[in-house]
Amino acid sequence: MGRKKQDIKVKVVCDAREKAKIANGVPARKNLILDIYNSTPDKSVLTSEWLEREIDQRLSPEKYMTEKKGQTFFEAFDEFLNKHKLSDVRKNNFRSVFRTLQRYEIYESRINYKSFELSFGTVTAETLREIEDFLKNEHVYFKEYPDIYDLMPEARTPQKRGQNTVHDILTKIRTLFLWAVNEGKTSNNPFKNYSIGECVYGTPFYITIAERNQIYSTDLSHRPQLAVQRDIFVFQCMIGCRVGDFYKMTLSNIINEAVEYIPRKTKDGHPVTVRVPLNDTANGILQRYEKSRGKDSRLFPFTSEQKYNESIKEIFRLCGIDRIVTVINPTTREEEKRPVCEIASSHLARRCFVGNLYKQVKDPNLVGALSGHKEGSKAFARYRDIDEDMKEELVRMLE
Structure with a gap:
Protein backbone atom coordinates (compact mmCIF):
# COMPACT_ATOMS: atom_id res chain seq x y z
CA MET A 1 0.00 0.00 0.00
CA GLU A 62 22.47 57.44 -15.48
CA LYS A 63 23.95 54.23 -16.93
CA TYR A 64 23.76 55.68 -20.44
CA MET A 65 25.03 59.19 -19.78
CA THR A 66 28.23 59.92 -21.68
CA GLU A 67 30.96 60.68 -19.21
CA LYS A 68 31.89 64.34 -19.53
CA LYS A 69 35.61 64.62 -20.02
CA GLY A 70 37.51 67.42 -18.36
CA GLN A 71 39.10 70.16 -20.43
CA THR A 72 42.50 69.11 -21.73
CA PHE A 73 45.64 71.17 -21.19
CA PHE A 74 45.70 72.40 -24.78
CA GLU A 75 41.96 73.12 -24.85
CA ALA A 76 42.51 75.35 -21.81
CA PHE A 77 45.54 76.90 -23.55
CA ASP A 78 43.28 77.71 -26.51
CA GLU A 79 40.76 79.30 -24.17
CA PHE A 80 43.55 81.41 -22.67
CA LEU A 81 44.56 82.63 -26.13
CA ASN A 82 40.97 83.48 -27.04
CA LYS A 83 39.91 85.15 -23.79
CA HIS A 84 43.10 86.71 -22.42
CA LYS A 85 43.85 90.23 -23.64
CA LEU A 86 46.93 89.81 -25.82
CA SER A 87 48.36 91.84 -28.66
CA ASP A 88 48.70 90.04 -31.99
CA VAL A 89 52.46 89.73 -31.53
CA ARG A 90 52.18 88.27 -28.02
CA LYS A 91 49.42 85.92 -29.17
CA ASN A 92 51.70 84.61 -31.94
CA ASN A 93 54.49 84.16 -29.39
CA PHE A 94 52.17 82.15 -27.14
CA ARG A 95 51.09 80.09 -30.17
CA SER A 96 54.74 79.20 -30.67
CA VAL A 97 54.93 78.05 -27.03
CA PHE A 98 51.71 76.04 -27.61
CA ARG A 99 53.33 74.13 -30.48
CA THR A 100 56.57 73.66 -28.55
CA LEU A 101 54.70 72.03 -25.66
CA GLN A 102 52.86 69.78 -28.12
CA ARG A 103 56.25 68.61 -29.40
CA TYR A 104 57.44 68.10 -25.82
CA GLU A 105 54.40 65.90 -25.14
CA ILE A 106 55.15 63.74 -28.19
CA TYR A 107 58.84 63.60 -27.23
CA GLU A 108 58.03 62.35 -23.70
CA SER A 109 55.71 59.68 -25.11
CA ARG A 110 58.41 58.65 -27.57
CA ILE A 111 61.30 58.25 -25.13
CA ASN A 112 59.23 56.57 -22.39
CA TYR A 113 57.31 54.26 -24.76
CA LYS A 114 53.98 55.19 -23.17
CA SER A 115 51.35 57.86 -23.61
CA PHE A 116 52.12 61.18 -21.94
CA GLU A 117 49.77 64.14 -21.60
CA LEU A 118 50.36 67.50 -19.98
CA SER A 119 47.82 68.43 -17.34
CA PHE A 120 47.51 71.49 -15.12
CA GLY A 121 47.01 69.23 -12.12
CA THR A 122 50.04 66.99 -12.60
CA VAL A 123 52.81 69.34 -13.77
CA THR A 124 55.44 69.61 -11.05
CA ALA A 125 58.69 71.49 -10.58
CA GLU A 126 60.43 68.39 -11.91
CA THR A 127 58.25 68.52 -15.04
CA LEU A 128 59.31 72.14 -15.54
CA ARG A 129 62.96 71.13 -15.29
CA GLU A 130 62.35 68.49 -17.95
CA ILE A 131 60.62 71.08 -20.15
CA GLU A 132 63.60 73.40 -19.66
CA ASP A 133 65.95 70.61 -20.74
CA PHE A 134 63.79 70.00 -23.82
CA LEU A 135 63.88 73.71 -24.72
CA LYS A 136 67.67 73.80 -24.43
CA ASN A 137 68.27 70.60 -26.40
CA GLU A 138 65.39 70.36 -28.86
CA HIS A 139 67.77 70.99 -31.77
CA VAL A 140 69.59 67.78 -30.74
CA TYR A 141 66.42 65.74 -30.17
CA PHE A 142 65.20 66.78 -33.62
CA LYS A 143 68.07 64.81 -35.15
CA GLU A 144 67.50 61.80 -32.87
CA TYR A 145 63.71 61.62 -33.29
CA PRO A 146 62.80 63.20 -36.64
CA ASP A 147 59.46 61.35 -36.68
CA ILE A 148 58.22 63.71 -33.95
CA TYR A 149 58.32 66.57 -36.42
CA ASP A 150 56.50 64.59 -39.07
CA LEU A 151 53.51 64.69 -36.70
CA MET A 152 53.68 68.48 -36.42
CA PRO A 153 52.85 70.11 -39.77
CA GLU A 154 53.68 73.63 -38.51
CA ALA A 155 56.97 72.65 -36.91
CA ARG A 156 60.09 74.34 -38.20
CA THR A 157 63.55 72.88 -37.82
CA PRO A 158 64.43 73.88 -34.23
CA GLN A 159 67.52 75.98 -33.72
CA LYS A 160 69.67 76.09 -30.59
CA ARG A 161 68.00 78.40 -28.09
CA GLY A 162 69.84 80.89 -25.93
CA GLN A 163 69.22 81.01 -22.19
CA ASN A 164 67.25 84.25 -22.47
CA THR A 165 64.90 82.63 -25.01
CA VAL A 166 64.41 79.60 -22.76
CA HIS A 167 63.61 81.86 -19.81
CA ASP A 168 61.16 83.85 -21.93
CA ILE A 169 59.27 80.66 -22.90
CA LEU A 170 59.15 79.48 -19.28
CA THR A 171 57.85 82.90 -18.24
CA LYS A 172 55.00 82.53 -20.74
CA ILE A 173 54.20 79.06 -19.36
CA ARG A 174 54.10 80.60 -15.87
CA THR A 175 51.67 83.26 -17.15
CA LEU A 176 49.45 80.45 -18.45
CA PHE A 177 49.49 78.65 -15.07
CA LEU A 178 48.69 81.83 -13.13
CA TRP A 179 45.72 82.38 -15.45
CA ALA A 180 44.55 78.78 -14.93
CA VAL A 181 44.74 79.20 -11.14
CA ASN A 182 42.81 82.49 -11.28
CA GLU A 183 40.16 80.85 -13.50
CA GLY A 184 39.70 78.01 -11.02
CA LYS A 185 40.91 75.39 -13.49
CA THR A 186 43.56 74.17 -11.07
CA SER A 187 45.00 74.91 -7.66
CA ASN A 188 48.39 73.65 -8.75
CA ASN A 189 51.18 76.18 -9.33
CA PRO A 190 54.43 74.27 -9.95
CA PHE A 191 56.34 77.54 -10.24
CA LYS A 192 56.16 77.94 -6.45
CA ASN A 193 58.97 75.39 -6.26
CA TYR A 194 60.72 76.34 -9.47
CA SER A 195 62.77 79.44 -10.17
CA ILE A 196 63.18 80.95 -13.63
CA GLY A 197 66.64 82.43 -14.06
CA GLU A 198 67.19 86.07 -14.85
CA CYS A 199 67.74 87.12 -18.45
CA VAL A 200 71.21 88.51 -19.08
CA TYR A 201 71.62 91.57 -21.30
CA GLY A 202 74.66 93.59 -22.17
CA THR A 203 74.81 97.36 -22.16
CA PRO A 204 72.81 98.44 -25.21
CA PHE A 205 74.87 99.85 -28.07
CA TYR A 206 73.38 102.36 -30.46
CA ILE A 207 74.39 104.33 -33.53
CA THR A 208 75.25 107.98 -33.14
CA ILE A 209 73.46 110.83 -34.87
CA ALA A 210 76.51 111.18 -37.14
CA GLU A 211 76.28 107.50 -38.14
CA ARG A 212 72.55 107.82 -38.74
CA ASN A 213 73.17 110.84 -40.98
CA GLN A 214 75.91 108.94 -42.81
CA ILE A 215 73.42 106.15 -43.55
CA TYR A 216 70.84 108.66 -44.78
CA SER A 217 73.26 110.55 -47.04
CA THR A 218 74.94 107.52 -48.65
CA ASP A 219 74.10 107.14 -52.34
CA LEU A 220 72.18 103.88 -52.79
CA SER A 221 70.72 104.69 -56.21
CA HIS A 222 72.29 101.50 -57.59
CA ARG A 223 70.19 99.55 -55.04
CA PRO A 224 66.78 101.28 -55.25
CA GLN A 225 64.91 98.73 -53.11
CA LEU A 226 67.59 98.97 -50.46
CA ALA A 227 67.34 102.77 -50.60
CA VAL A 228 63.64 102.49 -49.71
CA GLN A 229 64.41 100.32 -46.68
CA ARG A 230 67.13 102.79 -45.69
CA ASP A 231 64.57 105.62 -45.66
CA ILE A 232 62.22 103.49 -43.57
CA PHE A 233 65.01 102.73 -41.08
CA VAL A 234 66.03 106.39 -40.75
CA PHE A 235 62.39 107.40 -40.20
CA GLN A 236 62.13 104.77 -37.46
CA CYS A 237 65.27 106.27 -35.92
CA MET A 238 63.40 109.60 -35.80
CA ILE A 239 60.36 108.28 -33.90
CA GLY A 240 61.86 105.43 -31.85
CA CYS A 241 58.91 103.02 -31.90
CA ARG A 242 59.05 99.24 -31.87
CA VAL A 243 58.88 97.62 -35.29
CA GLY A 244 55.54 95.96 -34.48
CA ASP A 245 53.96 99.36 -33.85
CA PHE A 246 55.79 100.91 -36.81
CA TYR A 247 54.45 98.40 -39.34
CA LYS A 248 50.85 99.14 -38.33
CA MET A 249 51.11 102.88 -38.80
CA THR A 250 49.01 104.62 -41.43
CA LEU A 251 48.36 108.26 -42.32
CA SER A 252 45.82 108.34 -39.49
CA ASN A 253 48.77 108.21 -37.07
CA ILE A 254 50.10 111.52 -38.41
CA ILE A 255 48.38 114.28 -36.43
CA ASN A 256 49.50 117.93 -36.54
CA GLU A 257 53.02 117.08 -37.77
CA ALA A 258 53.57 114.41 -35.14
CA VAL A 259 53.22 110.65 -34.93
CA GLU A 260 50.67 109.42 -32.39
CA TYR A 261 50.26 105.75 -31.46
CA ILE A 262 49.51 103.43 -28.55
CA PRO A 263 52.42 101.01 -28.02
CA ARG A 264 51.22 97.41 -28.24
CA LYS A 265 52.97 96.62 -24.94
CA THR A 266 50.67 99.02 -23.09
CA LYS A 267 47.44 98.04 -24.86
CA ASP A 268 46.94 95.00 -22.63
CA GLY A 269 47.27 96.95 -19.39
CA HIS A 270 47.13 100.73 -19.17
CA PRO A 271 47.03 102.22 -22.67
CA VAL A 272 49.25 105.25 -23.10
CA THR A 273 49.27 107.43 -26.20
CA VAL A 274 52.76 108.36 -27.35
CA ARG A 275 53.19 111.53 -29.39
CA VAL A 276 56.48 112.22 -31.20
CA PRO A 277 56.85 115.47 -33.17
CA LEU A 278 58.39 115.00 -36.62
CA ASN A 279 61.50 116.93 -37.56
CA ASP A 280 62.32 118.18 -41.06
CA THR A 281 64.14 114.98 -42.06
CA ALA A 282 61.23 112.78 -41.00
CA ASN A 283 58.70 115.01 -42.79
CA GLY A 284 60.86 114.92 -45.93
CA ILE A 285 60.88 111.11 -45.92
CA LEU A 286 57.10 111.02 -45.46
CA GLN A 287 56.53 113.34 -48.41
CA ARG A 288 58.82 111.25 -50.62
CA TYR A 289 56.40 108.30 -50.41
CA GLU A 290 53.19 110.30 -50.57
CA LYS A 291 52.30 109.28 -54.14
CA SER A 292 53.20 105.61 -53.75
CA ARG A 293 50.88 104.84 -50.84
CA GLY A 294 48.22 102.22 -51.43
CA LYS A 295 44.59 102.18 -50.40
CA ASP A 296 45.53 100.96 -46.92
CA SER A 297 47.39 104.28 -46.35
CA ARG A 298 50.36 102.56 -44.75
CA LEU A 299 53.18 105.03 -44.26
CA PHE A 300 55.76 103.10 -46.28
CA PRO A 301 56.14 100.04 -48.54
CA PHE A 302 57.08 97.70 -45.70
CA THR A 303 58.53 94.24 -46.32
CA SER A 304 58.46 91.38 -43.83
CA GLU A 305 60.31 92.03 -40.57
CA GLN A 306 62.86 89.37 -41.48
CA LYS A 307 63.64 90.98 -44.84
CA TYR A 308 63.74 94.40 -43.19
CA ASN A 309 66.40 93.19 -40.73
CA GLU A 310 68.40 91.59 -43.54
CA SER A 311 68.24 94.86 -45.49
CA ILE A 312 69.43 96.86 -42.47
CA LYS A 313 72.57 94.72 -42.17
CA GLU A 314 73.32 95.21 -45.87
CA ILE A 315 72.67 98.96 -45.60
CA PHE A 316 75.11 99.27 -42.71
CA ARG A 317 77.74 97.37 -44.68
CA LEU A 318 77.34 99.53 -47.79
CA CYS A 319 77.38 102.72 -45.73
CA GLY A 320 80.58 101.74 -43.93
CA ILE A 321 79.04 101.46 -40.46
CA ASP A 322 81.15 98.55 -39.27
CA ARG A 323 82.71 99.55 -35.95
CA ILE A 324 83.23 96.82 -33.35
CA VAL A 325 80.75 96.61 -30.46
CA THR A 326 80.53 94.42 -27.37
CA VAL A 327 77.50 92.14 -27.15
CA ILE A 328 76.36 89.17 -25.07
CA ASN A 329 76.15 85.89 -26.97
CA PRO A 330 72.57 84.70 -26.30
CA THR A 331 73.62 81.05 -26.20
CA THR A 332 76.88 81.14 -24.24
CA ARG A 333 76.00 84.33 -22.30
CA GLU A 334 79.59 85.44 -22.78
CA GLU A 335 80.81 88.77 -24.15
CA GLU A 336 81.70 88.94 -27.83
CA LYS A 337 83.16 91.59 -30.11
CA ARG A 338 81.20 91.92 -33.37
CA PRO A 339 81.02 94.44 -36.25
CA VAL A 340 77.81 96.40 -35.81
CA CYS A 341 76.83 95.70 -39.44
CA GLU A 342 76.60 91.97 -38.62
CA ILE A 343 74.10 92.37 -35.80
CA ALA A 344 72.15 95.49 -36.81
CA SER A 345 68.36 95.14 -36.79
CA SER A 346 65.20 97.24 -36.60
CA HIS A 347 65.59 97.49 -32.84
CA LEU A 348 68.75 99.50 -33.40
CA ALA A 349 66.54 102.31 -34.75
CA ARG A 350 64.75 102.41 -31.39
CA ARG A 351 68.07 102.35 -29.56
CA CYS A 352 69.34 105.19 -31.74
CA PHE A 353 66.33 107.29 -30.74
CA VAL A 354 66.44 106.47 -27.01
CA GLY A 355 70.22 106.49 -26.62
CA ASN A 356 70.79 109.84 -28.30
CA LEU A 357 67.86 111.50 -26.52
CA TYR A 358 69.02 110.23 -23.14
CA LYS A 359 72.49 111.52 -23.86
CA GLN A 360 71.06 115.00 -24.48
CA VAL A 361 68.45 115.40 -21.71
CA LYS A 362 69.38 112.78 -19.07
CA ASP A 363 65.73 112.66 -17.96
CA PRO A 364 64.30 109.12 -18.14
CA ASN A 365 60.71 110.32 -17.68
CA LEU A 366 60.94 112.75 -20.59
CA VAL A 367 62.62 110.23 -22.87
CA GLY A 368 60.15 107.54 -21.76
CA ALA A 369 57.26 109.80 -22.75
CA LEU A 370 58.64 109.84 -26.30
CA SER A 371 59.74 106.19 -26.50
CA GLY A 372 56.77 104.55 -24.79
CA HIS A 373 58.91 102.92 -22.09
CA LYS A 374 56.98 102.32 -18.88
CA GLU A 375 58.14 104.09 -15.75
CA GLY A 376 60.76 101.94 -14.04
CA SER A 377 61.28 99.83 -17.18
CA LYS A 378 64.19 97.40 -16.83
CA ALA A 379 64.91 97.81 -20.53
CA PHE A 380 65.17 101.57 -20.17
CA ALA A 381 67.32 101.30 -17.05
CA ARG A 382 70.08 99.69 -19.12
CA TYR A 383 70.45 102.89 -21.12
CA ARG A 384 71.87 104.61 -18.05
CA ASP A 385 75.20 102.95 -18.75
CA ILE A 386 75.35 103.68 -22.45
CA ASP A 387 77.67 106.61 -22.88
CA GLU A 388 81.18 107.17 -21.58
CA ASP A 389 80.93 110.90 -22.33
CA MET A 390 77.95 111.15 -19.98
CA LYS A 391 79.89 109.44 -17.21
CA GLU A 392 82.84 111.80 -17.62
CA GLU A 393 80.52 114.81 -17.68
CA LEU A 394 78.81 113.73 -14.47
CA VAL A 395 82.12 113.13 -12.70
CA ARG A 396 83.35 116.61 -13.74
CA MET A 397 80.33 118.06 -11.92
CA LEU A 398 81.99 116.99 -8.66
CA GLU A 399 85.08 119.17 -9.26
Missing part, protein backbone atom coordinates in the same frame (compact mmCIF):
# COMPACT_ATOMS: atom_id res chain seq x y z
CA GLY A 2 1.71 3.15 -1.19
CA ARG A 3 1.97 6.35 0.70
CA LYS A 4 -0.39 9.20 -0.23
CA LYS A 5 1.43 12.03 -1.98
CA GLN A 6 1.30 15.24 0.00
CA ASP A 7 1.54 18.76 -1.47
CA ILE A 8 3.39 21.27 0.63
CA LYS A 9 2.33 24.89 0.14
CA VAL A 10 4.66 27.67 1.18
CA LYS A 11 3.07 30.90 2.25
CA VAL A 12 5.03 33.95 1.11
CA VAL A 13 4.83 36.76 3.59
CA CYS A 14 4.91 40.21 1.97
CA ASP A 15 4.07 43.52 3.57
CA ALA A 16 1.42 45.83 2.15
CA ARG A 17 3.88 48.32 0.66
CA GLU A 18 5.69 45.64 -1.30
CA LYS A 19 2.37 44.24 -2.55
CA ALA A 20 1.32 47.69 -3.73
CA LYS A 21 4.66 48.18 -5.47
CA ILE A 22 4.31 44.90 -7.37
CA ALA A 23 0.68 45.59 -8.22
CA ASN A 24 1.45 49.06 -9.53
CA GLY A 25 4.61 47.94 -11.31
CA VAL A 26 2.84 45.77 -13.87
CA PRO A 27 0.60 48.49 -15.37
CA ALA A 28 3.46 51.00 -15.13
CA ARG A 29 5.67 48.68 -17.16
CA LYS A 30 2.85 48.21 -19.70
CA ASN A 31 2.47 51.97 -20.03
CA LEU A 32 6.23 52.36 -20.46
CA ILE A 33 6.31 49.76 -23.25
CA LEU A 34 3.36 51.45 -24.98
CA ASP A 35 5.06 54.83 -24.72
CA ILE A 36 8.24 53.43 -26.27
CA TYR A 37 6.22 51.76 -29.01
CA ASN A 38 4.23 54.90 -29.85
CA SER A 39 7.32 57.15 -29.83
CA THR A 40 9.23 54.90 -32.24
CA PRO A 41 8.37 55.87 -35.84
CA ASP A 42 10.42 53.06 -37.36
CA LYS A 43 8.73 49.88 -36.11
CA SER A 44 11.26 47.69 -37.93
CA VAL A 45 13.75 48.27 -35.10
CA LEU A 46 11.40 46.68 -32.56
CA THR A 47 13.12 43.55 -31.31
CA SER A 48 13.14 42.05 -27.84
CA GLU A 49 16.80 43.04 -27.34
CA TRP A 50 16.17 46.61 -28.53
CA LEU A 51 13.08 46.93 -26.32
CA GLU A 52 14.93 45.59 -23.30
CA ARG A 53 17.65 48.18 -23.79
CA GLU A 54 15.13 51.02 -24.25
CA ILE A 55 13.32 50.04 -21.06
CA ASP A 56 16.57 49.88 -19.13
CA GLN A 57 17.61 53.27 -20.53
CA ARG A 58 14.31 54.82 -19.37
CA LEU A 59 14.55 53.27 -15.90
CA SER A 60 18.30 53.83 -15.37
CA PRO A 61 19.32 56.82 -17.52
